[in-house]
Amino acid sequence: MSSEETKLEKERIKGYVHLTHRSAKEIKYEADFEVPTNFGEIGAVLVENEHKRESFMKEIVLDGFLTGPIKFSCDSWVHSKFDNPDLRVFFSNKCYLPSETPEGLKRLREGELVALRGNRQGERKVFERIYDYDVYNDLGNPDKDPGLKRSVLGGKEHPYPRRCRTGRPRCAKDPLSEKPSDKVYVPRDESFSDVKQATFYVNTLKSALHALVHVLRTSVVDKNLGFPIFSAIDDLFNEGYNLPSQQQKDLKTILPRLVKLVQDVGFCLTLVKCSNNIR
Numbered sequence: 307m308s309s310e311e312t313k314l315e316k317e318r319i320k321g322y323v324h325l326t327h328r329s330a331k332e333i334k335y336e337a338d339f340e341v342p343t344n345f346g347e348i349g350a351v352l353v354e355n356e357h358k359r360e361s362f363m364k365e366i367v368l369d370g371f372l373t374g375p376i377k378f379s380c381d382s383w384v385h386s387k388f389d390n391p392d393l394r395v396f397f398s399n400k401c402y403l404p405s406e407t408p409e410g411l412k413r414l415r416e417g418e419l420v421a422l423r424g425n426r427q428g429e430r431k432v433f434e435r436i437y438d439y440d441v442y443n444d445l446g447n448p449d450k451d452p453g454l455k456r457s458v459l460g461g462k463e464h465p466y467p468r469r470c471r472t473g474r475p476r477c478a479k480d481p482l483s484e485k486p487s488d489k490v491y492v493p494r495d496e497s498f499s500d501v502k503q504a505t506f507y508v509n510t511l512k513s514a515l516h517a518l519v520h521v522l523r524t525s526v527v528d529k530n531l532g533f534p535i536f537s538a539i540d541d542l543f544n545e546g547y548n549l550p551s552q553q554q555k556d557l558k559t560i561l562p563r564l565v566k567l568v569q570d571v572g573f574c575l576t577l578v579k580c581s582n583n584i585r
Contacts, residue, residue: 315410316345318352332364341370348376349400349411352393355384360433360494366396383494385433392421429473435493440471444484449477458482 321339328334341348348368355361363380378396385394395414402408407415424436446456460468472491477483 315413319345346410347408348398349408350395350397350414351378352395353384354393355386357386358388360385360389363394363396381495383433383435385494389431389433424471426471427473429475430471430491432489432491433494434491435495436471437493438471439468442467442469443482444469444472444474444486446480446483447477447486448480448483449485452479455480455483 319339319341321337323335323337326334326336351366351368353363353366360383363382363384365380366378368376368378377399379399380396382394382396395418397411397415397418402411422435422437424434424438426438430436430438441458441460443458445459446454448455460466470491470493472484472487474484474487477485
């Protein structure tokens with residue numbers, strides 16, 4: 307986007323990509339366009355996602371130059387133009403000191419900084435990548451129960467801990483608190499992938515059930531019952547732990563107080579995660 311002679315931002319060269327390759331892991335798009343010889347060094351590429359959903363951009367490679375290909379490492383989610391009409395900018399891998407940044411890139415870099423900082427207005431959306439911070443004022447839920455009101459953590463005197471600002475509405479019964487939400491905002495590129503999120507939920511559930519077994523053990527398992535042989539310990543990790551069917555009545559009495567959910571099942575199988583020192 308900069309010229310070697312004037313160092314000014316040049317007129318943008320537009321190109322439209324088309325699909326050239328698709329596999330289970332990635333999709334490749336290509337576009338053809340001409341760059342004048344007097345255009346200067348290319349320092350940035352602006353991208354518009356015309357899909358209805360966001361797309362993950364891995365990298366952009368510009369071929370056809372005498373000096374070799376120009377690479378833009380992206381590894382970032384690009385929002386849909388239907389969510390945000392602003393173009394997404396990616397800079398080349400060439401680094402500059404602030405004093406040496408070409409004039410043609412300064413405006414784009416300043417705009418990128420504003421996009422990342424935000425203006426502390428409005429409620430954060432899932433597709434946004436704003437790194438803005440706020441105090442912890444969403445730990446309670448006073449609108450549901452006055453007893454659930456919690457103190458605000460953080461502030462000018464004690465700036466930490468702090469969290470990403472969400473901009474959610476304030477509680478009616480406590481203007482200092484935000485309405486709680488099950489979905490926690492994090493900048494889009496910092497959030498878990500679908501696979502990682504699913505793995506996280508599974509591991510969390512396993513840990514919770516593992517702890518639940520210890521809580522229930524004194525009520526549903528014979529205290530005098532142990533492991534008769536060492537292979538029985540291996541079976542605990544490989545096959546799980548069967549709660550005795552004759553203890554279902556006691557089990558259903560305890561579970562509502564712990565998880566507020568009772569299912570009418572014949573048995574409960576809980577897998578225990580194998581310890582690293584046993585593997």
